[in-house]
Amino acid sequence: xxxxxxxxxxxxxxxxxxxxxxxxxxxxxxxxxxxxxxxxxxxxxxxxxxxxxxxxxxxxxxxxxxxxxxxxxxxxxxxxxxxxxxxxxxxxxxxxxxxxxxxxxxxxxxxxxxxxxxxxxxxxxxxxxxxxxxxxxxxxxxxxxxxxxxxxxxxxxx
Numbered sequence: 599x600x601x602x603x604x605x606x607x608x609x610x611x612x613x614x615x616x617x618x619x620x621x622x623x624x625x626x627x628x629x630x631x632x633x634x635x636x637x638x639x640x641x642x643x644x645x646x647x648x649x650x651x652x653x654x655x656x657x658x659x660x661x662x663x664x665x666x667x668x669x670x671x672x673x674x675x676x677x678x679x680x681x682x683x684x685x686x687x688x689x690x691x692x693x694x695x696x697x698x699x700x701x702x703x704x705x706x707x708x709x710x711x712x713x714x715x716x717x718x719x720x721x722x723x724x725x726x727x728x729x730x731x732x733x734x735x736x737x738x739x740x741x742x743x744x745x746x747x748x749x750x751x752x753x754x755x756x
Contacts (some may be wrong), residue, residue, distance in 0.1 A: 699742060
C-alpha cells in the first residue's frame with residue numbers, strides 16, 4: 599500500500615495541473631503537532647468547482663503536557679482529497695480526504711527510550727475559505743489512528 603501510494607503521488611506530479619503547498623497544526627487526543635503538505639491536482643471539472651488531488655504530508659510534535667511518557671512523534675501521510683465548492687459557493691468549500699498514515703512515537707520508560715511504530719488509515723472532512731487570491735484556510739476533523747482537529751493554511755502555486 600505504501601509503495602503504491604508513493605508511486606501514485608510522484609507519477610501524478612507529471613500530470614498535475616496545479617500544485618498547492620500548506621502548513622498545518624493538529625490538536626489531537628494525546629499530542630499537538632505541526633506539519634507541511636504538498637498537493638498536486640490530478641483532475642478538476644465543472645469549472646474548478648470540484649478539485650481532486652493527491653496529498654503528502656509530514657507532521658512533527660511532542661506531548662506538550664498531554665501524555666507524560668510520550669517524548670516525540672512524527673508521521674507521514676499519503677492519500678487522496680477532494681475540495682468541492684458545489685454546495686457552499688465560490689468563496690467557501692468543503693473538503694474530504696482518505697489516506698494512509700505512517701507514525702513513529704518515542705516513549706520514555708524509566709530513563710529508557712522506546713520507539714513504537716503505528717500505521718493505518720486516516721480520514722478527514724472539513725470546511726474552508728479562500729482569504730486572498732492564492733491563500734485559503736481550512737478547519738477539518740481527522741479520525742483514524744491519529745484523531746483530532748487540524749487547522750491548515752494553503753498556498754496555490756499557480
